[in-house]
Amino acid sequence: MKVFEIDFFIDEPFTLESGEILPSLELRCSIYGQLNADKSNANLVFHALTGSSKIGDWWKGLIGDGKTLDTSKNAFVCVNYIGSCYGSTSARSMKNRRKKQKELPVITTRDIVRSNALLFEYMGIKKFKSVIGGSVGGMLALQLVADFPGIADECVAIGATPLSSMALALNHIQRQALALGDLGIARQIAMLSYKSPENFDLRFGRRPNRNGENPSKKHEHRFDIGGYLDHQAKIFDERFEIESYRIITRAMDLFDLTNEEIERIQAKVTLVGISSDWLFPAKDVEKLAARFNVNGVKTDYLEIVSDDGHDAFLSDVQETSAVLKQVFEKRQRPRLVLCAA
Amino acid sequence: MKVFEIDFFIDEPFTLESGEILPSLELRCSIYGQLNADKSNANLVFHALTGSSKIGDWWKGLIGDGKTLDTSKNAFVCVNYIGSCYGSTSARSMKNRRKKQKELPVITTRDIVRSNALLFEYMGIKKFKSVIGGSVGGMLALQLVADFPGIADECVAIGATPLSSMALALNHIQRQALALGDLGIARQIAMLSYKSPENFDLRFGRRPNRNGENPSKKHEHRFDIGGYLDHQAKIFDERFEIESYRIITRAMDLFDLTNEEIERIQAKVTLVGISSDWLFPAKDVEKLAARFNVNGVKTDYLEIVSDDGHDAFLSDVQETSAVLKQVFEKRQRPRLVLCAA
Numbered sequence: 001m002k003v004f005e006i007d008f009f010i011d012e013p014f015t016l017e018s019g020e021i022l023p024s025l026e027l028r029c030s031i032y033g034q035l036n037a038d039k040s041n042a043n044l045v046f047h048a049l050t051g052s053s054k055i056g057d058w059w060k061g062l063i064g065d066g067k068t069l070d071t072s073k074n075a076f077v078c079v080n081y082i083g084s085c086y087g088s089t090s091a092r093s094m095k096n097r098r099k100k101q102k103e104l105p106v107i108t109t110r111d112i113v114r115s116n117a118l119l120f121e122y123m124g125i126k127k128f129k130s131v132i133g134g135s136v137g138g139m140l141a142l143q144l145v146a147d148f149p150g151i152a153d154e155c156v157a158i159g160a161t162p163l164s165s166m167a168l169a170l171n172h173i174q175r176q177a178l179a180l181g182d183l184g185i186a187r188q189i190a191m192l193s194y195k196s197p198e199n200f201d202l203r204f205g206r207r208p209n210r211n212g213e214n215p216s217k218k219h220e221h222r223f224d225i226g227g228y229l230d231h232q233a234k235i236f237d238e239r240f241e242i243e244s245y246r247i248i249t250r251a252m253d254l255f256d257l258t259n260e261e262i263e264r265i266q267a268k269v270t271l272v273g274i275s276s277d278w279l280f281p282a283k284d285v286e287k288l289a290a291r292f293n294v295n296g297v298k299t300d301y302l303e304i305v306s307d308d309g310h311d312a313f314l315s316d317v318q319e320t321s322a323v324l325k326q327v328f329e330k331r332q333r334p335r336l337v338l339c340a341a
Numbered sequence: 342m343k344v345f346e347i348d349f350f351i352d353e354p355f356t357l358e359s360g361e362i363l364p365s366l367e368l369r370c371s372i373y374g375q376l377n378a379d380k381s382n383a384n385l386v387f388h389a390l391t392g393s394s395k396i397g398d399w400w401k402g403l404i405g406d407g408k409t410l411d412t413s414k415n416a417f418v419c420v421n422y423i424g425s426c427y428g429s430t431s432a433r434s435m436k437n438r439r440k441k442q443k444e445l446p447v448i449t450t451r452d453i454v455r456s457n458a459l460l461f462e463y464m465g466i467k468k469f470k471s472v473i474g475g476s477v478g479g480m481l482a483l484q485l486v487a488d489f490p491g492i493a494d495e496c497v498a499i500g501a502t503p504l505s506s507m508a509l510a511l512n513h514i515q516r517q518a519l520a521l522g523d524l525g526i527a528r529q530i531a532m533l534s535y536k537s538p539e540n541f542d543l544r545f546g547r548r549p550n551r552n553g554e555n556p557s558k559k560h561e562h563r564f565d566i567g568g569y570l571d572h573q574a575k576i577f578d579e580r581f582e583i584e585s586y587r588i589i590t591r592a593m594d595l596f597d598l599t600n601e602e603i604e605r606i607q608a609k610v611t612l613v614g615i616s617s618d619w620l621f622p623a624k625d626v627e628k629l630a631a632r633f634n635v636n637g638v639k640t641d642y643l644e645i646v647s648d649d650g651h652d653a654f655l656s657d658v659q660e661t662s663a664v665l666k667q668v669f670e671k672r673q674r675p676r677l678v679l680c681a682a
Contacts, residue, residue, distance in 0.1 A: 106558060108557065165545045
């Protein structure tokens with residue numbers, strides 16, 4: 001499998017939905033597989049909140065020669081989106097460029113897909129065979145096909161809907177922790193929302209921390225789940241930026257397609273729920289699919305049946321792969337309405 | 342309705358389950374209604390994590406003359422338990438008493454009910470007609486009838502089971518916030534676990550904060566749910582102690598009756614689940630009831646059907662009252678297995 005990595009610098013002001021202006025754009029792009037001359041084998045993947053453009057880092061089991069995302073025939077483009085800290089315009093890069101600018105303004109999913117469209121134009125890609133994403137990546141996939149109706153034949157969004165009030169609450173509290181300078185607590189809260197109670201009970205239960213701590217003796221001694229969460233906080237703190245986290249969670253908050261946006265969509269849409277997801281409950285995904293159909297967009301609903309919670313689109317490779325294969329093989333088959341169980 | 346408030350000071354060392362020793366005990370006790378001479382009309386209520394002995398403050402709709410907890414015929418005793426900050430031994434009172442002691446040791450539900458039993462002995466109460474509690478109060482009700490088998494005829498525990506791994510995780514993260522000196526964030530996380538997604542969607546949805554903030558314009562502008570949570574953090578920070586919060590959440594963590602403890606129970610037990618509770622899921626409460634029955638304790642399972650989440654035992658007075666009435670009227674009726682819907 002060939003992997004290309006390209007850094008783009010667009011030296012023109014970019015006006016955001018809020019009216020604020022970014023003086024320029026940096027965009028890091030990865031391409032897995034070889035784009036053919038007429039770009040007719042191009043597919044697009046959007047990464048999630050804390051991912052990067054390196055699809056192989058987080059969908060290792062799904063992408064490669066002969067795999068579900070088959071790089072022997074197709075090319076898969078992924079752009080680190082603005083706000084993130086893996087190569088594209090972020091608070092850190094802005095600070096380096098313009099000393100006075102302390103933080104990035106509010107960035108929306110509309111801003112992100114518009115910035116990416118500039119790149120696709122430059123690359124000469126007029127249409128993708130498919131655009132795929134999970135979580136924030138799913139939001140961006142939907143936003144793209146709404147705002148650029150001719151840009152893809154097929155759109156697959158996994159575990160993505162406008163945030164419920166509970167999900168807005170989770171993001172709000174995470175940003176409270178960021179305001180105290182603590183990215184780790186934000187990550188820990190997020191981890192709860194990515195996993196399911198069943199998953200935690202199976203993996204950690206009520207066992208004391210595996211290093212021998214005894215929570216009935218000392219306040220600082222933890223249960224196993226506490227040790228796990230502290231470890232997650234530590235490794236995340238080392239790899240991610242507070243400002244990026246603040247910006248992307250706000251973009252998540254604001255994602256909410258209007259009926260007018262939905263009506264514009266030309267791609268065939270598949271919305272995928274995850275049975276044990278409580279951040280983006282499967283019933284909410286199913287409702288959104290119904291709303292798409294009511295608004296004239298032919299939309300299938302599929303389900304990843306897994307105890308892994310929201311994270312299943314990353315952790316449960318077998319189920320996610322099965323669902324994506326169903327979508328890609330759809331044209332030869334009668335319209336699907338069943339789940340992947 | 343008569344209300345008595347009594348402060349007890351027991352000037353003897355009290356050895357905790359951990360082996361640590363408290364030099365003395367302070368216990369604040371409230372009594373709603375008039376105890377008769379032989380104490381045969383005594384009932385016991387345990388308060389929840391952030392409550393006090395003043396039952397009328399948090400079960401206003403349930404307690405009073407002619408109400409479900411009828412103070413014209415019965416007396417209802419409630420003791421602020423050790424660790425809490427509403428009159429009983431707490432980190433703050435310990436600091437005043439012994440300058441060197443910086444914090445309270447780990448306190449368990451077994452410690453709490455044993456400290457309360459000292460008080461009941463002093464008051465001359467050998468047996469309660471019933472012992473009732475919700476959440477941590479439910480844990481304490483169960484711990485009491487397990488450790489003091491003859492102490493009550495009837496035990497009602499609402500929304501109380503040993504914590505699942507997810508619930509342990511929620512407490513762990515809250516204590517991470519306490520370690521940063523921020524009680525408000527801990528409260529906000531707890532609020533999520535006390536409410537249901539349905540309740541939040543209905544009350545706050547995706548509306549911007551009611552003071553006119555616009556979250557699509559400024560990072561510091563909030564959705565309505567954010568404004569609500571910030572308000573909750575503020576008022577909680579004014580009324581509660583960080584150390585008490587740390588101590589009681591650990592007592593919650595550690596509650597986990599052994600089969601031997603369950604077998605000792607003589608009281609008739611009713612476990613009440615709350616349909617929309619995700620902190621103590623109704624199915625977990627039902628499983629615990631099955632476990633009690635397997636261990637020879639006659640146990641009914643009832644359900645509060647409410648969209649209010651875990652908090653329903655406080656907020657949904659009508660449903661909670663209906664369930665409690667079913668329990669109290671049980672003797673005249675065939676054994677109940679149905680929910681209160």
